[in-house]
Amino acid sequence: MTLSPTAPEVTTAPLLSAQGLHVTFPGRHGGPRARAVDGVDLDIRRGEIVALVGESGCGKTTLARSLLGLVEPTAGRVTFDGRPLDYSGRSLKAYRKRVQLVLQDPSGSLNPRHTVYDAVAEGLRIHGYGDERTAVADALSRAGMRPPERFFLRYPHELSGGQRQRVVIAGALVLEPELLVADEPVASLDASVRGEILALLLRLRTELGLSALVVTHDLGLAWNIADRVAVMYLGRIVETGAVEQVLTAPRHPYTQALLSVLPEAPGAPVILTGEPPDPTHVPSGCRFHVRCQILASGEADRAGVSNACRGLDLPVLSGGGESQVACHWAAAYAPQRGAGNCATSPHPPADGPQGD
Numbered sequence: 001m002t003l004s005p006t007a008p009e010v011t012t013a014p015l016l017s018a019q020g021l022h023v024t025f026p027g028r029h030g031g032p033r034a035r036a037v038d039g040v041d042l043d044i045r046r047g048e049i050v051a052l053v054g055e056s057g058c059g060k061t062t063l064a065r066s067l068l069g070l071v072e073p074t075a076g077r078v079t080f081d082g083r084p085l086d087y088s089g090r091s092l093k094a095y096r097k098r099v100q101l102v103l104q105d106p107s108g109s110l111n112p113r114h115t116v117y118d119a120v121a122e123g124l125r126i127h128g129y130g131d132e133r134t135a136v137a138d139a140l141s142r143a144g145m146r147p148p149e150r151f152f153l154r155y156p157h158e159l160s161g162g163q164r165q166r167v168v169i170a171g172a173l174v175l176e177p178e179l180l181v182a183d184e185p186v187a188s189l190d191a192s193v194r195g196e197i198l199a200l201l202l203r204l205r206t207e208l209g210l211s212a213l214v215v216t217h218d219l220g221l222a223w224n225i226a227d228r229v230a231v232m233y234l235g236r237i238v239e240t241g242a243v244e245q246v247l248t249a250p251r252h253p254y255t256q257a258l259l260s261v262l263p264e265a266p267g268a269p270v271i272l273t274g275e276p277p278d279p280t281h282v283p284s285g286c287r288f289h290v291r292c293q294i295l296a297s298g299e300a301d302r303a304g305v306s307n308a309c310r311g312l313d314l315p316v317l318s319g320g321g322e323s324q325v326a327c328h329w330a331a332a333y334a335p336q337r338g339a340g341n342c343a344t345s346p347h348p349p350a351d352g353p354q355g356d
């Protein structure tokens with residue numbers, strides 16, 4: 001990995017915290033409700049970058065939106081700076097100034113008919129602000145668009161993909177937030193541009209002390225940017241800890257399977273069998289048990305935990321920074337094997353981004 005700016009000291013009190021968070025959606029045709037977020041505790045401390053990873057449909061975006069106050073949780077709560085979110089209009093507006101969402105541009109976050117200046121100034125106009133021109137120029141500069149005035153009157157179609165993503169980030173920065181929630185911020189960018197945008201996010205953390213939750217299905221991205229990673233499966237966080245630890249010595253069979261299919265992973269890839277996860281039918285016991293390679297291979301049985309796998313639900317992992325795993329087998333058996341000696345412990349991706 002080539003990016004290693006000195007991170008500001010991470011404080012212990014969480015800036016943003018989810019406790020016992022549940023978000024459900026009505027089922028189709030009156031069927032069972034979809035448990036998109038199904039019991040999540042997650043803390044993000046000042047200056048910390050947390051990556052939320054997991055396959056499509058596991059609830060990453062729903063969790064991110066509920067942390068932003070865009071979706072009201074069905075149960076549980078979100079606190080920011082020690083205070084529970086207040087979902088009344090005025091409080092939410094103030095909150096959204098402090099916590100900004102960064103989407104990827106191809107999802108339509110930039111209006112093709114708005115100039116770069118208007119795109120970045122939009123947040124200022126909503127929240128009311130003093131010197132708009134200076135603030136827009138500063139935000140564009142911070143996002144690496146220099147000299148900023150050169151870009152003011154450009155339209156999105158006149159910019160490269162990387163520049164458009166920088167404009168999206170400038171639009172978030174202009175309100176001087178304390179935390180960014182970036183949902184797949186570089187998913188559609190070329191590898192080289194992806195590295196530049198990741199380097200930019202890291203620099204913002206160093207220069208501004210920004211915290212970030214980066215939502216991604218890309219473990220390489222998590223490795224390159226995050227201090228901590230939370231692996232989500234079917235509405236729950238199933239493994240969390242320092243990024244080096246989780247990605248070099250994964251303990252949960254699901255994390256091991258995700259890592260085993262990376263091109264640089266040693267050994268045979270673990271191809272998960274069984275039905276893709278469905279949040280309207282969350283399995284009893286361990287929610288991963290119908291697809292788990294450790295259960296299917298008989299290894300869980302040999303460790304004496306197969307009945308627990310099928311019938312005993314696992315507790316919600318606490319939201320703090322410590323290394324944790326929600327797996328009967330990992331808890332009962334894997335620690336004895338040594339942290340670096342799990343069934344699958346591939347090296348992290350080598351193709352990190354280059355400096356900005």
Ligand SMILES: Nc1ncnc2c1ncn2[C@@H]1O[C@H](COP(=O)(O)OP(=O)(O)OP(=O)(O)O)[C@@H](O)[C@H]1O
Binds near residue numbers: 026034056057063279
């Ligand atoms: N507004 C909604 N109404 C009903 N179901 C929804 C709604 N939003 C999300 N879901 C369901 O909740 C589950 C989680 O969706 P979510 O978009 O949070 O997943 P994700 O991890 O972000 O996936 P992806 O990686 O594809 O973006 C999915 O099964 C999805 O179909």
Ligand code: SF4
Binds near residue numbers: 295309329330
């Ligand atoms: S608890 Fe059992 S079924 Fe679940 S991941 Fe661990 S070994 Fe697999």
Ligand SMILES: [Mg+2]
Binds near residue numbers: 060061062
């Ligand atoms: Mg999503």
